[in-house]
Amino acid sequence: MILLVPVLVISLMYFMFSDVPVRPGHPSPFNTACLILLGLFPLFVMFLITSITMQRERASGTLERILTTPLRRLDLLVAYGSAFSLAAALQASLACLVSFWLLGFQTAGSPVWVFVIAVINAVLGVGLGLLASAFARTEFQAVQFMPVFIVPQLLLCGIIVPRAQMPGWLEWISNAMPASYALEALQQVDAHAELTDIAVRDMVVVLAFALAALALAAATLRRRTP
């Protein structure tokens, strides 16, 4: 399911937009939508999966049990991080393959960078998911963290309203959110054939956010509990 759902959703969007007239000189609406989906899908899906999985570990008692074994906390987080990132990479490759080859998605820049950004976003999703699960006490709560962690980022990162056109204080908030940089990196790759400095900077920022989230998650993972 994790591999097929993004592909199916993007294909669905393709068919949705297939009859919409394209204004000359503007990119097709499918192109814009596909770009956003390819880049940001990994963020939500990985967030959801990671936070729920970690929550199950806590609830079933396996997390406490594992913490009595020789396994180090860093090992545990790196293991989860890499396993989920690998799954996300597979998901992103399939989605990119289908979009670029079958559905006629085009970017000025290389598809490889779209893939790279998608994977970086997935790592961010994993980091945020691990962090969110630290605060959730039940799976129900873990799922509800999606509106808290993800939706504001969606609204403010520039998908709906370009960041430059938002009121000053909102733009300031969006500057603090990793999704804004993720989207900007994607838009850079879309618009320019060569990899721009801004794109590189944005990718580094998102990775830094991801690592910070992982570090915070490590700090919240305590062996001793009440």
Place this chain on the structure above:
Amino acid sequence: MMTSSIDEFSENGAEPAVDIEHLRVIRGKRPALHDLSVRISRGTITGLLGPSGCGKTTLMRCIVGTQIVAGGSVTVLGEPAGSAALRRRLGYMPQFPAMYDDLRVIDNVRYFAALYGAEEAAAEEAIDAVGLGDHRSAYCANLSGGQRTRVSLACALVTNPDLLVLDEPTVGLDPVLRVDLWERFRHLARRGTTLLVSSHVMDEAENCEDLLLMRDGHLLSHCTPTKLREETGCTSLEDAFLSVIRHTTAPAAG
């Protein structure tokens, strides 16, 4: 409080497996353990008995290092409880079977074996020891309560530790399997493993060399089953335990 454990009869100089001094634990604003001090010798089977809510699980969690402690010290095998060096030498079975339901029995046991660096064969042996040889490929979600307890026990046994802390390992098991398991525990103890087994079934106390009786976070008694019978004058251990409770809760009368 009666304290005439086999400590006094064993060789002096051997460091205790578990050395607890003045342990205090507070859970949810209520004290779970009150100033508890106890020493558990190596290579023994010690039974931790008491009614539900008396603090057995809390005490075990202090020993394995997952409980926040308000005061006192817990030294296990010469090291502070919860330290990294200890974790390789400790096997723990929590009160509620903690395992991965999405995986098969053999996967779960192999996983814990791998965490401790045990060999593949050890996983098979542990599964056979708990009598689940026929179910090794079953998914844990499909097992009965007693079978899940057994898988959890296998995950602890596979690690071949110096100290085995088992929280109610025989709950939901039939008498035949129970006898087998206690025989295995005795075998492990003879080879030098220290076992701390908790239960609220007093009959199981018979199988232990040493008994810790707890109630409401207090350690009421620490002695052998024989000594317990002698001192309370009861033949059944259940009666002996009730007698101990009555003595300790009755107002001190000279």
